[in-house]
Amino acid sequence: MTGLLLRLAVIGIAALGLAACMDETEREAGPGRIVRVETVTASDLGDVATITGDIQAEQEVARAFRIAGRLTDRPVNVGDAVEAGDLIARLDPQQEEAGLSAAIAAVVAAQGEVATAQNVYDRHAELLRRGFTTRARYDETLKVLRLAEAGLRDAEAQREVAEDRLAFTEIVADTDGVVTARGAEPGEVVAAGQMVVRIARDDGRDAVFDVPARLVHALAQADTLNVRLADDRNVTATGRVRVIAPEADPTTGTFEVRVGLDHPPASMLLGGSVVGEIELQSAVVVSIPASALTRGHGLPAVWTVEPETSTAALRPIEILSFAPSSVIVASGLNPSDVIVTAGTQALHPGQRLVPLPPNTN
Structure with a gap:
């Protein structure tokens, strides 16, 4: 009888232990641990240099004279605004004016020679028609006329050159702009092509x-x-x-x-x-709250929520950099992964999780 009572007592104790284990299993498989979660999103890690x-x-334009000469006037200075057509600088025109006068006189003289040669030619052409002069004499007057005409063309060309040289004694702005530099002062002798004024368009x-x-x-x-x-x-x-x-x-x-x-x-x-x-x-990276960071096997990790079972899984990650309240993750997480950001204490793999609603404090 005593032995029977002892066996019943042992069975009762075992039953109580089995019941306790079943209660613990039921608690683990029940509603689960309440945690706060966040969905991972990708972003570009940008910086500003x-x-x-x-x-x-x-565009800047360097203005210079096409001829050499003594600079007599430069009415603009650095910082002055100019408009197209404004006078910028002027050379002493005395030499070019004298050259133009001489060229004009040469044209007048050449015109006189052409007129004289033309009269002689016309007279000999008429005499030849009447038979009162020879062909050789006529050809000679024609040659003189052609030489006079060539001399006139040369004189007129020299006059145009003299007119251009006189025009080259002035520089005018070819565009609106601002003077940014000057290369010569009044009284200086400047060379052809030497920058006198630079204009910013x-x-x-x-x-x-x-x-x-x-x-x-x-x-x-x-x-x-x-x-x-x-x-x-x-x-x-x-x-x-x-x-x-x-x-x-x-x-x-x-x-x-x-x-x-x-x-x-x-x-x-x-x-x-x-x-x-x-x-x-x-490269594309993800940023997570610093509160989500934990360690697993001595390495940085985070707890993720398995989408099919709503259970916890420990995921190792590689950290790129730290910020005051966040961590930049280089690898280990993908966009749309759900991570645990609060309530990570005492979690273990496979544990059922109950995420808090997004607006829950």
Whole structure:
């Protein structure tokens, strides 16, 4: 009897233990652990590089005299606005005026010689018709007439040259613009072709930058570039890369890049300092909240929610960089993955999860 009671007691204890295990299993398979989740989305990891430069004219014209001479007048200075037709500089015209007077006198003399030769020829032509002169005499008068006519043409050509030289003693603006440099002062003797005034044309503005080699490719790929005044960042303009120097500057190792500005504001004056902003793009990455980060087997990891079973799974990840409240993940996660961002304590693989609604605090 005593042995029977002992066996019943053992069976009862085993039954109680089995019941406890069943209760624990039921709790694990019940509603699950409440967690906060977030769906992973892809993004481009962008950065902005800044470069400095200045405003220059899209085109500059160097004006010079075609002849040498003494500069007597230069009514414009650096910074002056000029319009097409305005006088820019003048040489002493005395020598060219004398040359033109001599050329005109030569034309008048040649015209007289032609008139005389024409009269002689006409008279001998009539005499030849009547038989009162010889063919040889007639041919001689014709030759004299042709030589006189050639002399007149030469004299007229010399007069045109003299007129041009007199016109070359003045330089006028051929376009509206602003004077950016001067190369000679009144009283100096200037050579033909020597720059006297440089004019920045009003038909375009460039932002010119000296760009490091590592940014040249990004600039070449950029559709547009944001340009701001260095002393007033609220003054902005957009532009497109117009010219990239084919070779680097041997001293600085940088490449000159000219960006044509679209309708720049009036306050972006020539010579003003500007800052350009280049958007740099990297490979597609994902950013997750820092609270989602945990460790698995000594490596960075996150808990994900298996979509078919709503259970937890530990996923190793590779971290690209850290931010104050987020982590940039280089690999290990895909867009549309669901990760646990709160409630990660004491999770284990296969555990049933109950995500909180998005608006639940």
